[in-house]
Amino acid sequence: MAKRVNIGIIGFGNIGSAVASALRKNHAKIMEDSGVDLHIKKVCEVRKIRIPYPATRNPQQIINDPEISVVVETIGGVNPALKFILAALNKGKHVVTPNKEVIAKHMKQIMAAARKNRVQVMFEGAVGGGIPIIQPLRTELAGNQVSEIYGIVNGTTNYVLSKMTEEGIDLGPALKKAQAKGYAEPDPTSDIKGYDASYKAAILASVAFGLDIKWKDVYFEGITNITLEDIEYAREIGYVIKLLAVARRVNGKVDVRVHPTLVGKAHPLASVSENFNAIYVKGKPIGELMFYGPGAGGGPTASAILSDIIQAAKGGKFKALKLRRARMGKIQDISSRYYIRLQAPDRTGVLAGISKAFARKKVSIAAVVQKETVGNVATIVILLHKVSEKNLNAALKIVRRLPVVKKVCNVIRII
């Protein structure tokens, strides 16, 4: 017989209502396959909208309802979501949330509350929208040591970069297109400055490594410095530019960061375009894996939330993550290959001067692209062999002061 499970949903916007709609459509299938009879008992929403369930404006009506065993939080942000999540856990309810910001910033506290109350807190929808990645890292990849994750985890910036690449338009118009399609918020700051991806990077690293990654230790850059010129040069040398969330274990330290990255065209991440997301995982013994799918939107996120609800409702032995202390690496300690675009007055001795400056700091040049000069200025693109960011910065300090160099326009990491 199916087990009746009462759900309370706090927040009935795009995602909350998509969960309800998907549950209505797939209720019988879920009951047959998973043996749980999911029932939305109450919805909390402060806006005056039509809600086809018993509704309240007071979240305590859900948190304190002894018949509700799973609370879905879809209001987003830290306040008051954190308060509601902790209160629900402390009332012995499972919590399901796609709220990346609150999970990234307060995972340890939330996990501790879940463990103390022997309930589950699940957040598959917080990273990669509908793409299963949090649960696979914990279960389907449980026999692996994951060493590296590279994720395209922000649909807005991936759409913008894809349009710049495919249509040769600048960031501004590409962003307008994204907004027209509903892929970017009216205020796209959190996406294009990398905040959104940084939350997801912190969550991925925490789950994959079982470590307490503090969000404030995640280095991040957005895509605002990426120009059409960089995209064109990258294409010529066989790369596409993607905003990547990176999580790696290197020499006992953890390296978690978000920045635009040159990705070789043959890499599976390179062909992830439009507003799709993908998470590429390396581990042992698995080798390499990639999970691809819709990174946002009501339907996909509802799929993730429903799966979490079903798992919580079934009441398996899934345990709250134990997060060990992390030894975080600093961004200046990473080693990487780099793309550098700079401008120089067109005269002899430019490359010689730059090469000499790089050589002084043991920075080794892999390739140089120099095109015809426009006006008085030559654009030079330099690809570097692997080098520590510290040495690179020291070298760039010298390069910037060279009389033969007008401007270092952009420095982009390469994987």
Added chain:
Amino acid sequence: MAKRVNIGIIGFGNIGSAVASALRKNHAKIMEDSGVDLHIKKVCEVRKIRIPYPATRNPQQIINDPEISVVVETIGGVNPALKFILAALNKGKHVVTPNKEVIAKHMKQIMAAARKNRVQVMFEGAVGGGIPIIQPLRTELAGNQVSEIYGIVNGTTNYVLSKMTEEGIDLGPALKKAQAKGYAEPDPTSDIKGYDASYKAAILASVAFGLDIKWKDVYFEGITNITLEDIEYAREIGYVIKLLAVARRVNGKVDVRVHPTLVGKAHPLASVSENFNAIYVKGKPIGELMFYGPGAGGGPTASAILSDIIQAAKGGKFKALKLRRARMGKIQDISSRYYIRLQAPDRTGVLAGISKAFARKKVSIAAVVQKETVGNVATIVILLHKVSEKNLNAALKIVRRLPVVKKVCNVIRII
């Protein structure tokens, strides 16, 4: 405290030993994350090889050992694997196996034995090697109605087709390369004739739809008819040729098949090259997803098996699949777009004759490619709009008899 779980492994070849090796390396990590202390108690292997565990040549020593709670079967094939699997289940042991043939041919019987004995039978490694797909279909996608699956599930044929595409070599030399790399068996029949993929198609369809898909009802073709010419023509019109496992629900019937397929270059499956596998899933509310990774090999398969062992050992509420009766569609009932390559003597009236024959059977031409004639023979490639396979075959019967047509060389479905 970690729960000690004894494992018996039947078959200590490439995969069995990879499981043992991965477990040795990741034992502490698994214990910490999953709370199970996995211990290989006994290995059954008939060959005289060094085995660093208590070994036996008699599988009953494992099946009858009351201390062993998880039996891993890695001998492959139906006999005697089926006997061992059923015996272990009937002794109340969980069974983990990557054996696609036995699962595809006897899933219903195996599931029934698992349900009767309240144990689990898990086979993540049977499809897609290390790629998590069986468990995601059952858990992470549990809130979805899956409607379509397209999988590149055979690494050998994907490698062969990739080499033909990238290097312009024929099937024979490409297959030799695959054998030299260890990506193809000395006898590659099961792979290139589509048997291997057909087992996986049956399993994917059964799990995704919860239906009793009989393997003998799965239509399959291999890649032996694919020529370099087809690959070149496909490329010119924007497609790559892939061997796909297809599982769809159409009008209450199930359509499960394996055949070479023209895949549009923008489709995520198109860029899956070398011996990688990928499974593309469509469902509601998720939309589209793709899982990409290594489809074979000791390490990847060991990852899948270890994950299954851990889940079985943890003893969650994962239940044996209930398989409802399936209404199978027949291959002649499918509708598809098609690529047709044919040869004609180079004279006027060829296209007119073919078009007329197609029109008589309501087969509508979407595009035609005709190149310069070589010798006396013109090659014509025709792309058809969506049409039922039945109508297409009726039309082709007429076309084949046309005096203006020398030969219909190949007919390939398009997605």
